Amino acid sequence: MPFTEQQLIERLKKHFPKPWIDLNFENPYQLLVVTILAAQTTDKKVxxxxxxxxxxxxxxxxxxxAPLEEIEQAIKSVNYYRRKAKLIKECCEYLVKEFNGEVPDTLEELVKLPGVGRxxxxxxxVNAFNKPAIVVDTHVKRVSQRLGLTKSNNPDKIEKDLAKFFSKENWVYISKALVLFGRYxxxxxNPECKKCHLADICPYDKKNL
Incomplete structure (x- = not known):
């Protein structure tokens, strides 16, 4: 590895000292819904x-x-709205039945919810409870591969590779920062290698310099 965890985080912090999430939400329930809605739809639209x-x-x-049709009507401008409406309804029914309408704050309980994967x-x-976890989306996958943090295409394996490289206290930060880094x-x-504070330590062989 051509860099340490510390070097990587120091450079990421030059881009994103206080990383954020592009989806708007006020509580865990809202974040759950907008995350389901955001699959194959832009955060802006959501x-x-x-x-x-x-x-x-x-x-x-x-x-x-609510009747399923009402939920569909409310989200019909997003892609795959029928499937998403069904998932959101099933998810909320499960929350009411199993968790008194409260979104749980452990990975084991969250993945039991319909439509919720790792x-x-x-x-x-990470974003609603500030608890350590590693988010592997398309951006994190690409960045991790380019930086040489993983050779895998499998999200579960990528998550394990990142969990090995980054200490747990940094998981919340890197989960937010790597998504933004990959997005922007x-x-x-056309990666923005000329603007990138990681360019000097990045092993990616197709840099856009």
């Missing part, structure tokens, strides 16, 4: 429709009791 959705459905109870569960742990700097096409 942020446009979510305020109206949460006015109509302020709690998991309100979603659980990635979504990790997004909720280390893009899939």
């Amino acid at each position: 942020n446009e429709i979510s305020p109206e959705f949460f006015k109509k459905f302020p709690t998991p109870y309100s979603v659980a009791q 990635k979504t569960a990790s997004v909720i742990l 700097i280390c893009k899939a096409k």
